[in-house]
Amino acid sequence: MKRTIFLLPILLCFACGGRPAAVDSNAQTNSGANSPTNAEILEKDKRELLEEQQRVKKDLEETQKKLDDASNSQKDLERKLQETNKSLKDTEKKVQETKRKVDMVQ
DSSP: OHHHHHHHHHHHHHHTTSSOHHHHHHHHHHHHHHSOOHHHHHHHHHHHHHHHHHHHHHHHHHHHHHHHHHHHHHHHHHHHHHHHHHHHHHHHHHHHHHHHHHHHHO
16 A cells, blocks of 8 residues: 555656656746747748848849849950050051061062
């Protein structure tokens, strides 16, 4: 009989999931009063995701603008290079003509 009385609280403890009833009831009341609901958590997560999406979108737009600027700059440099090459060819032709004239005079 003494053994049964001794084992009864242990068996009841296992029956309620390993926690005494007093601790379990406190956990329920405290969790309801202090912790946010699932809807609040989801709303917060949604807000954070939208903010992150806006930041990423802004970064993408800035990166695209920088890429466009770099592309335009490259096109300008290529155009200037072509103009310089044309000018160089024109100068070479003038040098050749001048050499011919000098040769003719001598």
